[in-house]
Amino acid sequence: MEKLAIEGGPKAKTTPNVPMYPGGLEIGETEKREVMEVLDRKYLFRYYGPKEYPSKVTELEKRFSERLTSKYALAVNSCTSALISSLVAVGAGPGSEVIVPGYTFFASCAAVIAAKAVPVICEVDDTLTIDPTDIEKKINKNTKAVIAVHMRGASCDMDSITKICKKRGIKLIEDVAQACGGSYKGKKLGTFGDTGCFSFQYHKIITAGEGGMCLTDNKRLYDRLMAYHDTAACWRPDRFGMPRYEGEIFCGVNFRMSELTGAVMLAQFNRLDGLLSKMRKNKKRIKDRIKRLKNIIFRRFNDEKGDTAISLIFYLDHKEKVKPFVEALKAEGIDAGGIFDKSIPDWHIYAHWKHIMDKVTPTEEGCPYTCSYHKGKPVEYREDMCPKTLDYLSRSVHLDVPAQLTDEDCDMIAKGILKVAGRLLQ
Ligand SMILES: Cc1ncc(COP(=O)(O)O)c(C=O)c1O
Secondary structure, eight states, X not given: OOOOGGGTOOOSOOSOOOOSOTTGGGOOHHHHHXXXXXXXXXXXXXXXXXXXXOOHHHHHHHHHHHHTTOSEEEEESOHHHHHHHHHHHHTOOTTOEEEEESBSOTHHHHHHHHTTOEEEEEOBOTTSSBOHHHHHHHOOTTEEEEEEEOGGGOOOOHHHHHHHHHHHXXXXXXXXXXXXXXXXXXXXXXXXXXXXXXXXXXXXXXXXXXXXEEEESOHHHHHHHHHHHBTTTSOSSSTTSOOXXXXXXXXXXXXXXXXXXXXXXXXXXXXXXXXXXHHHHHHHHHHHHHTTOSSOEEOOOSOGGGOOOOEEEEEOSSGGGHHHHHHHHHHTTOOEEESOOTTSOOTTBGGGOHHHHTTOOSSTTOTTTTOTTOOSSOOOOOTTSOHHHHHHHHTEEEEEOOTTOOHHHHHHHHHHHHHHHHHHOO
């Protein structure tokens, strides 16, 4: 048997690692052209400039809503902003509890606090997305919304989640930050919930460095999203007119998207299909070559066809095996990692959200945890409150699947996994 690289043997992968910036690495002439057009026109603000031009942001919204089949799209400056606006739009605020998965980027949880509601942390299952059975257990009369996060590119169990939310009269917000373009049973992610929230931060599939989008099919929610993200100022047909219906105008914030971001995103949006098909091809190529391995279990999918394929994740049977396995892969030249290790901070796992665990709030009175509108038992947090989540995450081996991998890269990655597994997982 070939000597492992960690023991001084030859590396399985000899090509350089490709960083995981799928859209970012493709930035080129079309992005430059779009941005230069905005600059040449001196039309940097969506609603006006020295001369009138069609807005890039409006064009992006139009394309997004058409392509992702949603009635309304609203561009914002981040997914966190999209989540906060969505929470406000659905009426989650003081007194509300919002259920979020214990495995997501911390922003999904921070958005709840920013909206003055209390996050309730929920288990994920072996799909690494929110566990519908645990959602049901966590619902009480304070529950206003669930944030379903399509984590690491793959969909939540949307049949079960939409059913639960409908039955219990709870709003559903989808966090599609990591799964733009993904689908569940043929329907695009972001179109199941009351709203769907996207990120264009630099690490995401398509990117402008920062940026976000909200989708909804509900006109009232769209009005509320519009009002909140734009201090209720610019969007109405008559900017200075009286409210057209009760509650139409309320104070919001400024989460607007700039025309420069809109320009980059127009070019990036055209790249989405190409990026998805490359990542899917690469992932399949690696997976096909390692699927005969007996001692690993692949992450389960709610709908593998709709997976965006940004990551390849499998479980080992014991968490103690992950560190040596990953170190051996790294020595082989493969950019792999574990997901949860108590000693390694990571903002994607609830047990590391110290400021949530300790209920640290920006102001002294402790809002939202001390809110008098919250009835019944206060929400409590403990690092071991979601044992199933920690078990799956601590047994996970994770690999990014960049769109820019060559077939040769994929074959070498598969070869390295087979080699290391052949030695360490017997
Ligand atoms: C699952 C998830 N939700 C929300 C966010 C927040 O996105 P943004 O940085 O655009 O606010 C991220 C970004 O990393 C994310 O991964």
